Amino acid sequence: MHADPMMWIAGVRALYLQALHPRVVRGVLQNSDFRRDAWGRLLRTADFVGTLSYGTTRDAERAAARIRRLHRRLKATDPDTGEVYRVDEPELLLWVHCAEVASYVEVLRRSGFPLTPPLADRYIDEQRESARLVGLDPADVPADRAAMRAYFARELPQLAVGAEAREVDDFLRSPTTPPLLVPARELLWRRVANLAYAALPPYAHELYGRRAPQQGVVDLRLRAAGNILRCVPAHLRWQLPPKHILRAMARLGPGSRPAPYKLRGQAAILDGPGRAMRGDDGGDITRWRTPG
Template sequence: MSVDSGLFGPTSVTWHLHADPAMWIGGISALHLQALHPLAAMGIVQNSSFEEDPFGRLVSTGSFIVQTTWGTRAEAEQAGARVRAVHARMRIHEPGTGKIHRLDSPGLLLWVHCALTRSNLHAVRRGGLKLTPWQADDYVHEQRRIAALVGLDPTDTPGTAADLDDYLTGMYGALAASEEAMVIHRFLSRPPLHGPHRALRPAWTAASRLGYSIIPPEAQALYQRPGIPAPMATAALRAARSAALLIPQQRRLNFPAPHLSRAIARLGRAGVPSGRQLRSLSRSAAPASPALGADQK
């Protein structure tokens, strides 16, 4: 009887890369980058409770990544179904024109997907995780399975790191530091933390500043706010990653959901993410196609 290794399994780059602690900085970085798309920023401001729940958006994204990376095939598809259902209900009202846009339009979904994929890949590599060029390509290609889960045609999403860079370069002309983008940027930089959460302000501020500092220079130019100088940002990210790696993996990776522990229980030691296993992977070891359930094809 075969063991359910989910969408990716231990022979994928994603399985190991998503266990890297620099992913959290990548997630924050993605939020800064995603906000530069005017419609995406409107969608967040109009449909999200991020100002009342400072951690909700980040934890929600983290939970989705954990469940789709290490959960069973059924759990991953359930996570995708929930995201599609939520997005399908949401609309964006464009004040200047009166137009109404769907939050789940392919263009918006593609931007959010690519900005997150780029941010995760860039954060872990810059943080010191050694990836070969083909492993970076495999990671981008594997993320097409996530694109399919949220409602995109995976063949319409970038399949290599170069394709991803080309997509982002082609998008800069459509990006802007809109009023909504600045609301999100200011919130991410200094969220209104209250009660026991106030003690987290220094760590949050530092993480947000670091995440902002590793978005592309072209994106920082749109915000017209300089980040930490590149060499200092790289050193800070590597130091933060090294410190996080000292936390026992089971404790560190059980947040925000224990799907990795369950995967290891199913798969044994082969399911433990590690740099050694990542280095031992052969090219394109993971399945090349999204291979989702029938309702996702």
């Protein structure tokens, strides 16, 4: 999954979702220079995810230890109450983790990546290891789609769009860019940001104050984007820094090359004998449902 080019759109969707938690987004804005170094921040995040996905165990543990040390030093202040809190509170780390993992699952699944329901559950379960690395107890982290849906339902009353979330929204739509790259921002980035935003669950659109697009239309757009991006040969995409996949293949051998077709055998095992294979169950794990 992490080798798929739609992960970039999924990552931007995660940023929109994360900004809905007031304490999380406040911690980011009060401790980050993302306005001046947006691209560097995105690349560092991608490098961290890549290290956890494709690096050695020692590489992953070292990278995670650096993140934990950094987070331990950072605090934020609630302007309404004056409360000072640490940005590595488990509640905040859990929201960031779930927003990321849910976004990865939803965008890839809806864009045509062969992610069956059992495989989605397995992925969510496996990502509890990444949650451990950033300081969470895996026992407190959702382990499948049902648990993830229940988590988002519980968190919904805490979500809001304040001044900080508006600032993130405005920035993602028109990030600071060197003059020479402004045309590329208008041509490419706006499309990425608009599609990532469109892929949010309905309650997120409601909180941001915009009408939610029809999910079927968004699915068509995601699938079209996936088809286009996946036409770019993988060996060309993987040449871009930091080249985690190429280094992993050099270490583990050519048989370790990430390829979606390898999932089909895993899906058959997970689905079990005699069960019909399905591409997905149509359920957004970031949606919430009211009783009745």
